[in-house]
Amino acid sequence: MKRGAKLLASATALLLAGSTGFAADIIGEPAVNYCRAVGTSDLVLTDNMVELKDRVVKLMDESIAVANSPEWINSSRPAFVWASEAKVACGKAYGYLKTNYKDEDYLNKCECFHDRMVEYMH
Secondary structure (H helix, E strand, O other), X not given: OOHXXXXXXXXXXXXXXXXXXXXXXXXXXXXXXXXXXXOOOHHHHOOOHHHHHHHHHHHHHHHHHXXXXXXXXXXXXXXHHHHHHHHHHHHHHHHHHOOOOOOHHHHHHHHHHHHHHHHHHO
């Protein structure tokens, strides 16, 4: 089984077992250290809804590209896992934004998980 498939299977097993953690927990990092800077993301601080939607879509598109890339699916780095988390968080944030609601939790997760993805790509 390829690494990406193993990670996805492990994440699914965690969710089915009732884990409240993220799929990225399987790489052994504590939940409190997901993002370097704890606090409000730049996305949450953006007041212009058009600009905010554009930024969220950009992060989501980049995350989808990495999550679908064989290079990262088969990599030993956890970029694929963080890309998968980011595409979901950004997608949910964008869904709320389409109704002109800024869900701070999903905006923070979107930016955080995307940042982690990029960090593991370099």
